[in-house]
Amino acid sequence: MxxxxxxxxxxxxxxxxxxxxxxxxxxxxxxxxxxxxxxxxxxxxxxxxxxxxxxxxxxxxxxxxxxxxxxxxxxxxxxxxxxxxxxxxxxxxxxxxxxxxxxxxxxxxxxxxxxxxxxxxxxxxxxxxxxxxxxxxxxxxxxxMRKWCADYAARQVDIGELQTEVSNYMEKFESRMEQEKEEAKEAEGVPDAEGWVTVTRHTKNKAAVKFAVGEHRHRGRKRKKEKDIASFYSFQLRESKREHIATLRKKFEEDKQRIALMKAARKFKPY
CATH class of the missing domain: 3.30.70.330 (RRM (RNA recognition motif) domain)
Structure with a gap:
């Protein structure tokens, strides 16, 4: 068209x-x-x-x-x-x-x-x-070819410019890390809107490891619940074993009585 x-x-x-x-x-x-x-x-x-x-x-x-x-x-x-x-x-x-x-x-x-x-x-x-x-x-x-040569020349690294850029980047990075560290210290021990408290631990390499106290408590309750469930099933297992042993003993006594009756019935009585 x-x-x-x-x-x-x-x-x-x-x-x-x-x-x-x-x-x-x-x-x-x-x-x-x-x-x-x-x-x-x-x-x-x-x-x-x-x-x-x-x-x-x-x-x-x-x-x-x-x-x-x-x-x-x-x-x-x-x-x-x-x-x-x-x-x-x-x-x-x-x-x-x-x-x-x-x-x-x-x-x-x-x-x-x-x-x-x-x-x-x-x-x-x-x-x-x-x-x-x-x-x-x-x-x-x-x-x-002229563009390729110009691109190749532009890719040549100037050591001084590279060192300056790396130094500036590291200064900004360290400044940002210090600011985050200060903010973490200010927020430590203050509960948020949901009631969580952030606790900060600083290691030797100056890295901040954060964890929530509420989450730690939740994990503790979860482990306790799992332990209670395991204890409950252990109690049931012990009770079932005890009942089984009692049943076997009762059956053993009944069998002893039955055998005694059978022996008495087979005795010879001439008079």
Whole structure:
């Protein structure tokens, strides 16, 4: 089915198709799919009226590149690139040397936040016959061998920066541990809403081991109950053995009397 063409721009399933090329000399093309960002609820980072949602973004495309390409539609405030559609901003890079997530090499999605409401509509009306150029001589995008070399150089660890980051992390960690220790001391002996009392024991390695007194008492009652049940069954077992022995004794006495009668009946009486 042919895509509908309206005023020079092509629509496919509600998305505006915009062709792009890596450079002005490139013969191979690529297409981006644009539409207004519509989600339920309010998103402070990506307002619905001023956010453009883009699919099929190449992995080599950067936030600066998208900002430059769509700036003619209006002033761009923020650009977010994600591996898949999501709400909120991109996760912050806490560490330079220890990233929490790995970068995806496939196509991505992007969100462009404009200053004016009409900028999204202008972007969705971009003509299909005029491709956008991603890499220019003034702002080139690194690909191929140059990108690999740049990535390799970026992965080289600077010992001084690494030591500084590790030292800062350890200072924050120790400060957080001291704060938790102080909070545990303040909360010690104070019952909570359910009546539980938290008792803290500090070991030699300064680690706090917490347990609840109520839980300890509950375990004691549970063990006592199990012991009582075991004692009850032991009492029943002793009583059953005693009754069985008494029954055997009674039967033994009856058998003795029966044997005595039988012996008396067999005696010879001539007169």
């Amino acid at each position: 042919a895509a509908p063409i309206s005023h020079g721009h092509v629509l496919v399933e509600g998305f505006t198709v915009v062709p792009v090329r890596y450079s002005a000399k490139s013969k191979a093309g690529h297409c981006l799919y644009l539409k207004s960002h519509n989600v339920q609820g309010q998103d402070g980072f990506k307002p619905r009226e001023r956010t453009l949602f883009i699919l099929n973004v190449p992995s080599y495309c950067t936030e600066a590149c998208l900002k430059r390409v769509f700036s003619p539609c209006g002033k761009v405030l923020n650009v977010y690139i994600h591996d898949k559609p999501t709400s909120g901003p991109s996760p912050p890079k806490i560490s330079k040397f220890f990233p929490l997530t790995t970068e995806s090499l496939g196509f991505k999605v992007a969100y462009i936040v404009f200053k004016d409401v009409g900028s999204v509509q202008k972007a969705c009306q971009l003509p299909y016959k005029t491709p956008l150029i991603l890499s220019t001589p003034e702002t080139p995008l690194l690909t191929g």
